[in-house]
Amino acid sequence: MTAEAVDTSSPDVSDPTAVVDDCELFLASPTATLVARDVIAQDNTMPLAEAARRGTGLLTESAWDLTARERACGGPLLVGAAPFDPGAPTRLTVARDIHWGPPLVRANYAAATAVPRAVRVDLVPWPARYMAGVERAVARIAGLSQHKVVLSRAIDVITAEPTRVRDVVRSLLSGEPDAYVFAVPVGTVRAGARRVLVGASPELVIRRIGRSVLSNPLAGSAPRSADPVEDRRRAWTLQHSSKDLLEHRIVVDAVTQALRPFCAALDVPDRPSVIRTSRMWHLSTKVRGVLADPLPNALELAAALHPTPAVCGWPTAVARQVIAESETFDRQYYTGLTGWMNESGDGEWVLALRCAELADTQLRLYAGAGVVSGSDPASELAETTAKFHTFLAAIGLEDAVATTSSAEVVRR
Numbered sequence: 556m557t558a559e560a561v562d563t564s565s566p567d568v569s570d571p572t573a574v575v576d577d578c579e580l581f582l583a584s585p586t587a588t589l590v591a592r593d594v595i596a597q598d599n600t601m602p603l604a605e606a607a608r609r610g611t612g613l614l615t616e617s618a619w620d621l622t623a624r625e626r627a628c629g630g631p632l633l634v635g636a637a638p639f640d641p642g643a644p645t646r647l648t649v650a651r652d653i654h655w656g657p658p659l660v661r662a663n664y665a666a667a668t669a670v671p672r673a674v675r676v677d678l679v680p681w682p683a684r685y686m687a688g689v690e691r692a693v694a695r696i697a698g699l700s701q702h703k704v705v706l707s708r709a710i711d712v713i714t715a716e717p718t719r720v721r722d723v724v725r726s727l728l729s730g731e732p733d734a735y736v737f738a739v740p741v742g743t744v745r746a747g748a749r750r751v752l753v754g755a756s757p758e759l760v761i762r763r764i765g766r767s768v769l770s771n772p773l774a775g776s777a778p779r780s781a782d783p784v785e786d787r788r789r790a791w792t793l794q795h796s797s798k799d800l801l802e803h804r805i806v807v808d809a810v811t812q813a814l815r816p817f818c819a820a821l822d823v824p825d826r827p828s829v830i831r832t833s834r835m836w837h838l839s840t841k842v843r844g845v846l847a848d849p850l851p852n853a854l855e856l857a858a859a860l861h862p863t864p865a866v867c868g869w870p871t872a873v874a875r876q877v878i879a880e881s882e883t884f885d886r887q888y889y890t891g892l893t894g895w896m897n898e899s900g901d902g903e904w905v906l907a908l909r910c911a912e913l914a915d916t917q918l919r920l921y922a923g924a925g926v927v928s929g930s931d932p933a934s935e936l937a938e939t940t941a942k943f944h945t946f947l948a949a950i951g952l953e954d955a956v957a958t959t960s961s962a963e964v965v966r967r
């Protein structure tokens with residue numbers, strides 16, 4: 556038998572960001588770059604737990620259709636997005652044309668200059684109403700030291716011309732050296748235009764490679780300052796803030812509890828470290844584990860963890876109820892998961908944070924903050940404002956939107 560000669564080089568993708576507008580997943584992580592294109596199969600009906608059970612089966616069924624070259628390049632790959640609500644359908648795609656590359660040199664990318672002009676900006680809800688929601692949540696959990704609720708808000712932007720996903724992705728890459736920069740289609744609007752979730756997430760929910768798992772919960776945050784002395788002071792204060800350490804501990808405990816049944820060994824540092832994005836300081840813990848048999852796949856692990864208290868709260872049922880009562884919009888894919896899984900069950904799923912949904916001339920940006928007993932509504936509002944700035948900067952609207960004012964919101 557003669558072995559088939561296989562060209563194992565990835566398909567020609569010299570700049571992966573060039574194909575972002577028509578791919579099924581773009582994910583630039585600190586360790587690799589992934590572009591997945593060319594749909595073989597799609598399913599938009601299964602909640603996350605069912606998708607996790609059937610995910611590897613979907614891949615195996617699709618594998619027959621692939622050429623040797625496609626297989627050698629990493630296909631087939633399951634990619635997609637799961638919404639915040641784990642009971643709502645997950646959007647899964649099996650893609651055949653896979654490009655894996657090294658981490659992108661982000662200094663090679665520049666902030667987009669030709670960004671479409673905003674013709675309308677709306678804050679959802681008005682800041683005063685957001686703060687009232689925080690106040691009610693604080694009253695609800697007053698004195699309950701293990702309770703937490705993440706409350707979010709949105710900004711709707713209408714632009715004069717459609718926003719190109721690749722421009723936003725390049726801007727995010729240039730501004731966020733360490734983030735998971737992602738773009739994933741989540742549906743279509745009239746005339747077939749794609750709805751795409753685009754963002755620069757700092758948070759890894761799960762990476763499974765063989766028996767090794769890593770989860771990197773973040774919780775407890777402070778906005779960065781342009782003054783380096785003040786910036787360091789804020790990082791120090793965050794690391795010593797009992798409110799933020801509690802908020803963080805709640806998330807780490809929940810992640811540990813969810814992973815423990817799957818692991819033969821689990822390493823959980825006693826104290827968080829502090830990490831930075833361009834706009835925020837975050838408390839961060841890297842939870843590492845070695846999986847026991849039978850090996851769960853990456854989506855099964857993601858389903859066991861989602862939604863963590865980093866995006867929902869604790870206890871989960873109470874937090875979900877407060878979110879449903881307080882938030883004035885449906886989060887859809889914001890605070891959900893996006894990522895990939897291969898036939899062996901390896902994969903990587905990140906939280907959809909610091910993101911927006913783009914559809915033609917419409918954008919909806921999202922940001923949230925963790926509320927615990929004793930949280931101050933004005934500080935939580937300021938935290939969400941700082942988080943919005945990651946994306947506002949990427950679309951050139953940082954100076955144009957007064958995110959905390961309930962007066963005129965577009966400064967022309």
Ligand SMILES: C=C(O[C@H]1C=CC=C(C(=O)O)[C@@H]1O)C(=O)O
Pocket residue numbers: 705707758773774775776837864865866908909921922923924925942
């Ligand atoms: C909900 C968001 O952030 C979460 C992730 C990191 C830190 C958070 C915090 O400190 O509140 C949030 O839990 C968001 O960015 O919209």
